[in-house]
Amino acid sequence: MTSTPHTPRPGSRLRSPRGAALRACAVFSVAALALASCGGSSEPAESGDEVPEAAVAEDQDLVVALTTDVDNLLPWTATQFQATNVLRNIYGTLTELDHDLEVVPGLAEDWEISDDGLTATFHLREGVTFFDGTELTAEDVVASFEAIQDPDTAAAAATNLASVESIEATDDHTVTMNLSTPDTALFSKVALGNAAILPADADLEELETEPNGTGPFSLSERVANDSLTLEANPDYWGEGPQLDTVEFRVIPDESAIVSALQAGSVHMATFDDPLVADTIGAGVEILETPQLTYHVLQLRADEEPLDDVNVRRALACTIDRQEVLDSAAMGAGEVVGPFTSPAHLSDPGSRPCPEPDLDRAEEYLAEAGYEDGLELSAIVMSDGYSTAVAEGETIQAQLAQVGIDLSLEVLESGSYVDRWVDADFTLAVARNAGNPDPDVTYGRYFRSDGNFNEVAGYRSDALDELFEQGLAETDEEARAEIYEEISDYLEEQAVWIWLFAGYEYTALTEGVSGYTAMANSSMQGLREAVLVDH
Amino acid sequence: MAHVTKNHRMPQKKGAVLHSLRSSPTVRRLVGALGTLFGVAITVFVMLRALPGDQITAAYGIEAAGLTEEQRETLRAYYGLDQPLIVQFFTWLGNVVTGNLGYSSRTNQSVLEMTLLSLPVTLQLAVLSILVALLIGIPLGMLSASRPNAARDWLGQGIGLAGLGVPNFLLATFLLGLAAQVWGFNPNGLGYASPWENLWLNLQQMMMPSLVLGFAVAAPVMRTTRTAVLEVRSLDFIRTAKAKGVPPRRLRWSHILRNALVPVVTMTGMQFGFLLGGAVVMEQIFSLPGLGRQVLLGMNQQEYAVVQSTVLVIALLFVIVNLLTDLLYRKIDPRVRAD
Numbered sequence: 001m002t003s004t005p006h007t008p009r010p011g012s013r014l015r016s017p018r019g020a021a022l023r024a025c026a027v028f029s030v031a032a033l034a035l036a037s038c039g040g041s042s043e044p045a046e047s048g049d050e051v052p053e054a055a056v057a058e059d060q061d062l063v064v065a066l067t068t069d070v071d072n073l074l075p076w077t078a079t080q081f082q083a084t085n086v087l088r089n090i091y092g093t094l095t096e097l098d099h100d101l102e103v104v105p106g107l108a109e110d111w112e113i114s115d116d117g118l119t120a121t122f123h124l125r126e127g128v129t130f131f132d133g134t135e136l137t138a139e140d141v142v143a144s145f146e147a148i149q150d151p152d153t154a155a156a157a158a159t160n161l162a163s164v165e166s167i168e169a170t171d172d173h174t175v176t177m178n179l180s181t182p183d184t185a186l187f188s189k190v191a192l193g194n195a196a197i198l199p200a201d202a203d204l205e206e207l208e209t210e211p212n213g214t215g216p217f218s219l220s221e222r223v224a225n226d227s228l229t230l231e232a233n234p235d236y237w238g239e240g241p242q243l244d245t246v247e248f249r250v251i252p253d254e255s256a257i258v259s260a261l262q263a264g265s266v267h268m269a270t271f272d273d274p275l276v277a278d279t280i281g282a283g284v285e286i287l288e289t290p291q292l293t294y295h296v297l298q299l300r301a302d303e304e305p306l307d308d309v310n311v312r313r314a315l316a317c318t319i320d321r322q323e324v325l326d327s328a329a330m331g332a333g334e335v336v337g338p339f340t341s342p343a344h345l346s347d348p349g350s351r352p353c354p355e356p357d358l359d360r361a362e363e364y365l366a367e368a369g370y371e372d373g374l375e376l377s378a379i380v381m382s383d384g385y386s387t388a389v390a391e392g393e394t395i396q397a398q399l400a401q402v403g404i405d406l407s408l409e410v411l412e413s414g415s416y417v418d419r420w421v422d423a424d425f426t427l428a429v430a431r432n433a434g435n436p437d438p439d440v441t442y443g444r445y446f447r448s449d450g451n452f453n454e455v456a457g458y459r460s461d462a463l464d465e466l467f468e469q470g471l472a473e474t475d476e477e478a479r480a481e482i483y484e485e486i487s488d489y490l491e492e493q494a495v496w497i498w499l500f501a502g503y504e505y506t507a508l509t510e511g512v513s514g515y516t517a518m519a520n521s522s523m524q525g526l527r528e529a530v531l532v533d534h
Numbered sequence: 535m536a537h538v539t540k541n542h543r544m545p546q547k548k549g550a551v552l553h554s555l556r557s558s559p560t561v562r563r564l565v566g567a568l569g570t571l572f573g574v575a576i577t578v579f580v581m582l583r584a585l586p587g588d589q590i591t592a593a594y595g596i597e598a599a600g601l602t603e604e605q606r607e608t609l610r611a612y613y614g615l616d617q618p619l620i621v622q623f624f625t626w627l628g629n630v631v632t633g634n635l636g637y638s639s640r641t642n643q644s645v646l647e648m649t650l651l652s653l654p655v656t657l658q659l660a661v662l663s664i665l666v667a668l669l670i671g672i673p674l675g676m677l678s679a680s681r682p683n684a685a686r687d688w689l690g691q692g693i694g695l696a697g698l699g700v701p702n703f704l705l706a707t708f709l710l711g712l713a714a715q716v717w718g719f720n721p722n723g724l725g726y727a728s729p730w731e732n733l734w735l736n737l738q739q740m741m742m743p744s745l746v747l748g749f750a751v752a753a754p755v756m757r758t759t760r761t762a763v764l765e766v767r768s769l770d771f772i773r774t775a776k777a778k779g780v781p782p783r784r785l786r787w788s789h790i791l792r793n794a795l796v797p798v799v800t801m802t803g804m805q806f807g808f809l810l811g812g813a814v815v816m817e818q819i820f821s822l823p824g825l826g827r828q829v830l831l832g833m834n835q836q837e838y839a840v841v842q843s844t845v846l847v848i849a850l851l852f853v854i855v856n857l858l859t860d861l862l863y864r865k866i867d868p869r870v871r872a873d
Contacts, residue, residue, distance in 0.1 A: 063725075069831050071593060071640045079597045151604035154612075156597050158605070208642045224641035224648050225831055226823040227725055249725050251821040252830070255707050256722065259714035265723025414836070415586035421599040432596075444600065451600040 057511065057531040060244040064523070065257045065269040069225050069250050073208050075196035076148055076155040084193050085523040086248055089230060091196035091213035094122055094141065094175075095187050096524075099516050101292075101341060101436035103187050107136060107197055107214060108175075117182030117472055124173040128237045130199050131211075131218045138169030143200035145177075157194035159444060159451045163471075182472040184479060188437035216241045216527040226250055242514070242530040255279075267509045267531070270521070273386045274332035277505035287506040289517040290333075292340045292434030292441075295324075295387070297378070297395060297497040300457025303426045305374060312494035314364035317353035318402050319395055325500040328390035333502040338487045339441065340434040340501045342519070344480060348498070351491040361402045373403030378427035379420070384413040385431055391499065392429045423454045434501075436520065438483040443467055446486075446495070458495045510534045563860065567853040574849040575630075578842050579623050585836070589613045592836040613639070626842060635847075636839025638832070645843045648828055653847065655824035658729070659747070659816065660809045662740055664802060666748025667755050672798065674752070675759025676791070682764065690756060697753035702812060706746045706819045713742070722820045743816040750812065751805045758801045762794035769793075796867045803859025807852050 072078040075087045096106035108122040128136040145167050148155040163183040170176045179186070189195065199212055211219050216238065217230035229247045249266060251257045254276050260266045261284050271277050277286050297319065305311045321335045337346025348354065353361075365371055376399075380392040389410060396406045406427070411419065419425050435441040445456035447467045453459055466486050473479040490496070506517040515529040590609045591598045601609070610616045617625070629636065635645035671694075678690030713719040721738035729736045766772065767790055775789050814826030825844055832840030 065723075068834060069640070071835055073642070077593075079594050151602060152608050154601065154605040154609050156594065156600065158602075159600055222641075223651070223823070224638070224643050225652065225827050247725070249723075249821075250823070250827075251723065252827065253707075253819045253821070256710055256819055256821055259710050259720055260723025263714040263718045263720030263723060265720045412586075414592065417591050417596055417598070418586045420596055421591060423599075451602070455599050 055532040056242075057533050060242060060531055061247065062243050062245070062268065062512070062526070062529060062531060063247045063249055063266040064526075065251045065260060065266040066248050067250070067252055067254065067257070070228055070248065073211055073219075074204060075193055075198070075213075076153055076157065078194070079156055081521065082248070085521070086228060086230070087196065087211075088193050088215070088522055088524050089217045089246070089526055090211045090215045090219060091193070091198070092128070092136075092215050093191050093193065093196055095191040097188075097191050097436060097518075097520070097522070099518060099525075101343070101519060103191055103436075106191065107141075111187060113184070113186075113474065117184070117474065118179045120177040120179060120183075120186055121170075122175045122177075124175065125237055126173055128214050129235050130214055131233065132199075134199060136197065136214055137172050137200075138175045140200045141175045141197055142167050142169050143202075144197045145195075147198075148195065155194065157189070157192060160189040160192065160195065160440065181468070182474075184471055184474055185437045185439040185443070188435070189440055192435075192440075217246060220245065236527075238527070241527040243526065246526055261507050261509055264509055267512050268515070269507050270517075271505045271507065272502060274330055274503070274505065275386075277507065280507055283510050285508045285510070285512075287508065287517045288503045289506065289519055289521075291501050291504050291521065292436070292519050293431060293521075294336055294338075294340050294434055294501045295329075295333075295391060295429075295431050295499045297499060298425075298428040298430045298456070299494070299496055300423065300426055300428075300455075301495065302423075302457040305368065305370065305376075306426060306457075308368045309493060310364040310368035311370065311374070313352065314361040314368070314370075314402065315399065315404070316351070316491075316494040316497050317357045317361040317364065318404070319398050319497055319499075320356040321348070321497075321499050323398070324391055324394045327394045328387040329500065329502055333500045335499070336501045337498050338490050338496075339438055339483065341436045341438070341441070343436065344438045344483050344487075346484075346487040346491075346498075350488070352494075356398070358402055365402060365404075370403075373405060375405045375407070376427055377407045377409060377425075378429055379409045379411055379416055379425045380429045381413050381416040382410045384416075387502070388429055388431070395429070420455060423457065434520075438486070439467065439470055442486070442490075443471075446490070456495075458493075460493075463489065563857060567857065570853055571846065571849055575627060575842070575846055576623075578845045579626070579838075582836075582838050582841055583619065587836060588615060589836045589838070590615075592834065622838075626839060630843060630846065635843035638837055638840050640831070640835050640837060640840075645840050648840070649825070649844065649847055652824050652828045652844075653851075654728070655726070655822050656810070656813050656817070656826065657851075659740060659743055659813050659822065659824060660806065662744035663747035663751060663809055663812075664806070666744050667751035667805070668802065670748065670752035671755025672759050672791075675756040676763055676786075678756065678760045679763035679767070687760075690760070694753040694756040697749045697751075697756075700750075702746050702750050703815050703819060705749070706743065706816060709742050709746065710819060722822070726821070726823050739820070739822065743813075743820045743822065747809060747812050747816055751802075751809065754801055754805060755798060758798050759794060762797050763790055766790050766793045792866070796863050799859060799863045799866060803855055803862075806855045806859075810848055810852060 066082045068082060070083045070086050071080045072083045073087065075091045078084050078087055092107045094106055094108040095103050098104045107125055107128060109125045111120065111122045113120050122141070124136065124138060124141070130136065145161060145164065147153050148157050149161055149164070163179045163181050163186065164177050165180045166178045168176050197214065198207065202212065214237070216233055216236045218233050219228070220231040221229040227247055227249045229245055231245045232241045232243060251260055251266070254271065257266070257269045258276065258280050261269060261280055262282070280286065299306045299312055299315070301307050301312065325331060325333050325335060335348045337348045337351060339346040378392060381388045392408045396408060399406045420428060420430070444450040444452045446458060446463050447453065448459040448464055450456070463486065466482055466489065470479060470482040470486070473482055504517065504521055508515060511531050511534040513530050513532045516525040518525065590606065590613065594601065614622065626636065633646065635649060637644050638648065641648060674690045674693060678687045681687060710722065721735060722742070724735065727735040727739065772785070772789060775785055780789065813824060814829065816822070817824045817826040818830065825848055829841055829844045832844060
C-alpha cells in the first residue's frame with residue numbers, strides 16, 4: 001500500500017484526463033481566457049472571466065437543472081440543497097463567503113469585536129433596499145435575529161446564535177450584539193443563508209410566495225413541481241448580476257439532465273456521481289470541485305462496546321480509507337481528517353494509523369478483551385447519495401480481517417434520517433456537511449452542550465475546554481492551532497473514523513462564462529455568470 | 535289489525551325498492567366505485583403513517599436533530615401532526631368531499647390548484663398512449679390473424695412480444711439519450727409547455743413518452759385483437775354473410791372487426807390502470823409535471839395531504855374510466871344491453 005502524501009486540496013478545476021477539458025479549452029479561448037488554465041492548474045477554476053463586450057450574448061436567460069423542486073422559500077428554515085441555493089441568490093446576509101470561503105462583507109460593510117470578546121458591532125452598508133423599495137436598516141437586522149432565536153420560528157440557525165444574549169440597533173446603520181461568551185466564529189455564522197436578513201415588518205406567510213430580499217435576484221415566477229424563475233434585481237448593492245433571468249427547472253432523472261445538457265436545453269447542473277459526469281461528453285464543460293462535505297464512519301461511544309477507546313482504535317487502525325475511496329467512489333476524492341476547509345485542513349497523514357495496521361488493531365482488540373472478535377452493526381443510507389452502500393461493504397470486508405463482524409442495516413433515506421436524528425444507532429456510514437469555520441462544523445457535535453452531541457455520542461471535558469478556547473481566541477494563528485489540537489484529539493481518541501471528501505461536478509454548456517463553483521456547493525456564482533456567444 | 539297490515543306492507547315496499555336498487559347495474563357499480571375509493575383512501579392513509587419519518591424530518595433532514603423540543607412542538611402543530619390519527623383521517627376525508635384537497639406548504643398552493651395543472655398532463659399522456667396502442671395493436675392483430683402461423687403472423691406476434699418484453703424505462707432512457715446525442719433533439723428539457731401555451735412544443739414533448747407507453751400497451755391490444763378476430767371469423771354468421779355475398783372488405787371491417795372489438799375495448803380499459811402507473815415513470819424520465827411527479831415530490835417531503843389526495847384523484851380516474859368502458863361496450867355490443 002503506497003502512502004498518500006498530504007497535499008493541500010485545491011479549488012475546483014476542470015476535469016483533465018477525460019476530454020472535456022480539451023473542449024473546454026476551446027470555450028475558454030472564445031471567452032478570451034488565458035489558455036494557461038487548460039493545462040490543469042490548481043487555481044480555483046472559473047468558467048472564464050474578463051469577457052469582452054462584443055462576445056456577451058444578447059440573450060441572458062440561464063437555465064439550471066435541479067432533480068427536485070425547491071421545498072421552502074423561507075431562508076431561516078430552509079435546509080434542502082435546492083432551496084438554500086435559490087435563496088442564497090434572493091436574500092442577503094451580514095457577512096458572506098468569497099470563492100475561497102473567506103468571510104467578506106455582505107450587508108455589513110465592516111464589523112469589530114470588543115477586547116473582552118463580548119460585544120460585536122456591525123456597520124451596515126447604506127443605500128441597500130429590499131425588493132419592495134424599503135431601505136435596509138439596523139431594525140431589520142435586530143428583528144431578523146430575534147425571530148431566528150424565537151423557538152416559534154423553528155429556525156435552523158437558532159443554535160448558531162446561541163451566544164447572542166441581546167441585540168440592539170445603536171443607530172440606523174449600526175447593530176450591536178451582546179454575547180454571553182466570546183464567539184470568534186460569529187462572523188462566519190452570520191454568513192450562512194439560514195441567518196438571512198428579512199424586513200422587520202415581514203409577514204412570513206406572504207414571504208413564502210413573494211420573497212422580499214436584498215439579493216442579486218428576485219423571484220419572478222414559480223410553477224409548482226416544475227420550475228422557479230429569478231430575475232435580476234436592478235437595485236442590487238453589489239456588482240452584477242449580468243444575467244437577466246435564471247430558471248431552476250425540475251428534471252428529476254439524472255440521465256435526462258445529461259441529455260438536456262447535451263442538446264443545450266439547459267445550461268447548468270451539478271452531480272456528485274463521477275460516473276454521470278463522465279457520460280456527458282461533447283460541448284459540456286465539467287468543473288470538479290473538492291467539497292467540504294465529508295464521508296465518515298460515525299461511532300457512538302455512548303454505546304457498548306464503542307465506549308472502550310481500544311475498540312474504536314482497533315476500527316481506526318483496520319479501515320483503509322484510500323481503499324474505501326477507490327472502491328466506493330472510484331477514487332474521485334481525497335482522504336481527509338476531521339477538518340476539510342482550506343483554512344483548517346487536517347492532515348490525514350498525522351493520524352495514529354495513517355495506513356491500516358492490522359497487528360496493532362488486533363492488539364487493541366485484545367486489550368479490550370475482544371481477541372475472539374466482536375459483532376457490530378452500522379446503519380447505511382440506500383439512496384440519497386451514490387456511494388454509501390459501497391462504502392459500507394468495503395468497510396465490512398476490511399473489518400472482517402481482524403474478526404470484527406459488521407452487519408449493515410441498509411435503510412431508505414427516510415428511515416435512516418429518523419434513526420440518525422434519534423441517535424438510534426451504534427455505527428453510521430454518513431456524509432455530513434462541513435463548514436468553513438471549524439467551530440460551526442464540530443461545535444454542535446462534540447461540545448457536551450451541542451445540539452447534535454447526542455448523535456455524535458462522544459463528549460469530554462478536554463474537548464469542551466478546547467472548543468471554548470477556540471471561540472475566545474481572536475488571533476487567527478493561535479486559533480488555528482487550537483483546532484489542530486481538536487483534530488488530533490478526535491483522531492487520537494478515534495471518536496469517529498473520517499474517510500474522505502468527494503468532488504462535486506458542475507456541468508456548464510458552451511457559452512456559460514464567469515461562473516465559479518464553490519466547495520460548499522453554493523450557487524452564489526450565478527451573480528457573476530454571463531452568457532457569451534459561441 | 536290495520537296497524538299490523540301497515541307494518542307488514544311498509545317493509546315489503548322498502549325491500550322491493552332496495553332490491554330493485556341493488557339489482558340495478560348502475561347503482562351497483564356506483565356503490566362499488568365508492569367502496570373502492572374509500573378503501574384506497576384508508577390504504578394510502580395508513581401506509582403513509584407506517585412509513586418512517588414525518589414531514590419534519592423530511593423538511594429538515596438531519597438538521598431535525600438540532601431542533602429543540604419547543605421547536606418540534608411548533609412544527610408538529612404547524613403540520614397538523616399533533617392531532618390523533620382518526621381525527622386527521624376524517625378531517626382530511628371531510629375536506630376532500632367538500633372539494634378541499636389540502637394544502638402544500640412546499641409549493642404554497644392548494645392541492646386542488648396543483649392537480650388542475652398536473653391532471654391534464656397525465657390525462658393527455660394516457661389518451662395519446664392509448665391512441666398509439668390502438669393504432670399499432672389493432673392493425674397488427676388483424677394482420678396476424680389474416681393468415682395464422684404465416685410469416686406475417688410471426689412478425690406481428692414478434693413485435694407484440696417486443697412491446698411486452700422491453701422494459702419501458704429502458705426504452706425511454708435510450709430514446710431520450712439517442713435523440714439528444716445524435717440529433718440534439720430534446721424538447722423535454724425545454725420546460726413543460728401546455729397545449730394551449732404552445733401546441734407544437736407540447737406535442738413534441740408528448741411524442742416520445744406516449745410512443746413508449748403506447749408500444750407497451752400495443753402488445754396486449756394486438757394479441758386480444760388477433761384472438762378475437764380468429765374466433766369471430768369461425769362463427770356461423772360470418773359464413774352466412776360470406777354466402778350472402780358480402781364483399782371481403784366490408785366483411786372484414788363491419789362484421790368481423792366490429793364484433794371482435796368488444797374484448798379489445800374491455801382490455802384497453804383495463805390497461806388504463808397500467809398506463810397511469812407507467813405514466814409516473816414516463817413523467818419522471820421525460821420531465822413532465824403530471825400527477826406522478828406530484829405524488830413523488832409529495833412523498834419525498836412526506837406531505838401527507840398531497841400524496842393522499844393525489845392518489846385518490848388517480849383512483850377516481852381509474853374508476854371513471856372503468857365505468858366508461860362498461861358503457862362503451864354496451865354501445866358496441868347490443869347483446870350486453872339486453873341484460
